[in-house]
Amino acid sequence: MQSVIRTHLESVSSHSCYATELSFINSSTRRRSPPEWIMKTFCSVWLLLSLVELRPALPVSQETPLACRGPADPALQQPETPEEMDTTGDLEPTHYPARRAATVALHYLNTRHGSPYRVFGLQQVHKASAEDVAAGGRKYSLDFSVTTSPSGSAGPALRCSAEVLFPRTEQHTPPDVQLNCEALQQLNSTAEDEAFYQKYITPDSAVSAQYLPDSYGNMSEDMQPFWRLARVAASFIMLRESSENTEFNMAQVASITQQESSEKQLMLDYVVLLHDLPSQEIIQWKLLASWSPDSGVRVLQMEWQPRCPHATKPPN
Amino acid sequence: MKGSVMSLLVALALVAQDRLAGGQEHRSYDYTKYHTMDEISAWMNQMERENPDVVSSMIYGQTHENRNLTLLKIGFTRSTPKKAVWMDCGIHAREWISPAFCQHFVKEILGSYQTDPKVSMLFKNLDFYVTPVLNMDGYIYSWKDNTTRLWRKSRSPGTGNCTCIGTDLNRNFYANWGTVGISRNCCSAVYNGPTPLSEPEAKAVNDFLGAHQNQLLCYLTIHSYGQQILIPYGHPNISAPNYNDLMEVGLAAANAIKAVHGKSYKVGTPPDVLYALSGSSSDFARLIGIPYTFTVELRDEGHYSFLLPEDQIQPTCEEAYQGAMSIINYIHDKNFRGSASTVTATLWTTLVASWISSANVF
Numbered sequence: 001m002q003s004v005i006r007t008h009l010e011s012v013s014s015h016s017c018y019a020t021e022l023s024f025i026n027s028s029t030r031r032r033s034p035p036e037w038i039m040k041t042f043c044s045v046w047l048l049l050s051l052v053e054l055r056p057a058l059p060v061s062q063e064t065p066l067a068c069r070g071p072a073d074p075a076l077q078q079p080e081t082p083e084e085m086d087t088t089g090d091l092e093p094t095h096y097p098a099r100r101a102a103t104v105a106l107h108y109l110n111t112r113h114g115s116p117y118r119v120f121g122l123q124q125v126h127k128a129s130a131e132d133v134a135a136g137g138r139k140y141s142l143d144f145s146v147t148t149s150p151s152g153s154a155g156p157a158l159r160c161s162a163e164v165l166f167p168r169t170e171q172h173t174p175p176d177v178q179l180n181c182e183a184l185q186q187l188n189s190t191a192e193d194e195a196f197y198q199k200y201i202t203p204d205s206a207v208s209a210q211y212l213p214d215s216y217g218n219m220s221e222d223m224q225p226f227w228r229l230a231r232v233a234a235s236f237i238m239l240r241e242s243s244e245n246t247e248f249n250m251a252q253v254a255s256i257t258q259q260e261s262s263e264k265q266l267m268l269d270y271v272v273l274l275h276d277l278p279s280q281e282i283i284q285w286k287l288l289a290s291w292s293p294d295s296g297v298r299v300l301q302m303e304w305q306p307r308c309p310h311a312t313k314p315p316n
Numbered sequence: 317m318k319g320s321v322m323s324l325l326v327a328l329a330l331v332a333q334d335r336l337a338g339g340q341e342h343r344s345y346d347y348t349k350y351h352t353m354d355e356i357s358a359w360m361n362q363m364e365r366e367n368p369d370v371v372s373s374m375i376y377g378q379t380h381e382n383r384n385l386t387l388l389k390i391g392f393t394r395s396t397p398k399k400a401v402w403m404d405c406g407i408h409a410r411e412w413i414s415p416a417f418c419q420h421f422v423k424e425i426l427g428s429y430q431t432d433p434k435v436s437m438l439f440k441n442l443d444f445y446v447t448p449v450l451n452m453d454g455y456i457y458s459w460k461d462n463t464t465r466l467w468r469k470s471r472s473p474g475t476g477n478c479t480c481i482g483t484d485l486n487r488n489f490y491a492n493w494g495t496v497g498i499s500r501n502c503c504s505a506v507y508n509g510p511t512p513l514s515e516p517e518a519k520a521v522n523d524f525l526g527a528h529q530n531q532l533l534c535y536l537t538i539h540s541y542g543q544q545i546l547i548p549y550g551h552p553n554i555s556a557p558n559y560n561d562l563m564e565v566g567l568a569a570a571n572a573i574k575a576v577h578g579k580s581y582k583v584g585t586p587p588d589v590l591y592a593l594s595g596s597s598s599d600f601a602r603l604i605g606i607p608y609t610f611t612v613e614l615r616d617e618g619h620y621s622f623l624l625p626e627d628q629i630q631p632t633c634e635e636a637y638q639g640a641m642s643i644i645n646y647i648h649d650k651n652f653r654g655s656a657s658t659v660t661a662t663l664w665t666t667l668v669a670s671w672i673s674s675a676n677v678f
Contacts, residue, residue, distance in 0.1 A: 096591060
């Protein structure tokens, strides 16, 4: 990367500009006499302009933003595919391509094994690699660790391996995940899950709340399992909507309304606010989820809710 | 009976005197809670009033809604210009932990410069320019009600056909503006504005940094969330000339952070660890020659995202403070070696003298 800038400097700048720029960077404590300062400013501006000119004009997005656009349309303007997106082989674990793929694996893990007293969070990516596949997609191989909430970093970390396939198709296709975590089969429904279920499966139970957590990040202890259930249910949506250009987290539960229990399942109407990192958009989804200790979480209905002044119709 | 009442009264008097004597104690301000803009403005006035020798305020622009953009200038006064460190918080309205950190930072340095020789040295050789909330209009809007909490941008109206409000201030600077990581749709959260520096908030920072570029050694801008220390540039094809140095300083800061509460902060350029972007304030700062520019993304990593619980304010600020001081101390020591070498010389002289006196060679 250093060589890129150096080559560019040499090719574009006059030698004096290059020398001034370099010497300025290397000895920022040197007192600069006025002519030198002017020279430095001129060179910096010239350099900046030359850099901007040299770069081919990158496509910029005219698309309606994600919050209005709704499910899984191509994200905002991206750079030419970053090197890591195209390289076959090892990926840097702390860089975003590995992390986004691991986040997708995490969403999948939560849909399968999440509960009111167990939400998985990404702790660390240990190793990652990627390769293009024949059908025209990209497959990531991941070795990573997860923590569970409520215990968080205080509790044990689970080691997982996963393969995440992002199909590169015209229309968005959800990623495919194969996942294996150690000791996952031993993770039974906890006593707290059972107690929670017994408490709220009663016929007269009608929990409802808004904005969890509140603006200050606070949430009563009673409402935390409901928040975690929302987080698990939202994982179904986040999983479905994910691509290599997205990175979803649940920002807030806008509302929760308990519906009449059906077939021994807790039934919960949620409105959740999802945050996508690259576009920085907040996307609102309404969903109906069911849960019981035996069946796990299922999402029965989901509906994108556009939030913008001139709402465009959802694609479906 | 009388004796015990007397001793109780004496004890109370001593406690009261102790509290009054602790002049830097800001007992009424709770640094572990999120504060409204009014509370923060009042707090800034209080900091200036209570520390007149080392704190002054400067108005350096106006927001779109005509609020004064104010910073606190902190350090020992000197007639000649000093080198300086810039810190801004709250460019993005919903990142409430960020202004909380700026307040914590100011509290810490004001509370320690009289007792900690390192901080005293910083006050001697540097000025700190701290803006606790840059995007005041956006921040106030995010406090309006539950539906506005997750607002990000400024509050300027859309231009032309656009009916949406706001520009992403951190895409509005003249630094590869409009090339990558932005949207030209003004409803987007990363709309970079009709033109560079269209937003008065960005313009104010631009002008201040430009006017002080010879003094500024360090530019720090505080955000959330993600737990990252980002170095220039946001554009994937451009590299800072001092990339290696920046990475080293960043990694040292991440280590300092980890030592406090075990949290991992990733270090790198945005195109590597986050996403490519353009028009950011830190890219601009680096481009005009401020050597050490960092964007810090505070807690968490997505669990609560922007709605970081108040009980995490203190630990987050504690670790971030160590990270910031790691960077600031490095830069200080690099630029003001004189003081350190005097100490070293004295030490060596003392050692040699004691060796000579203890050796019986003569």
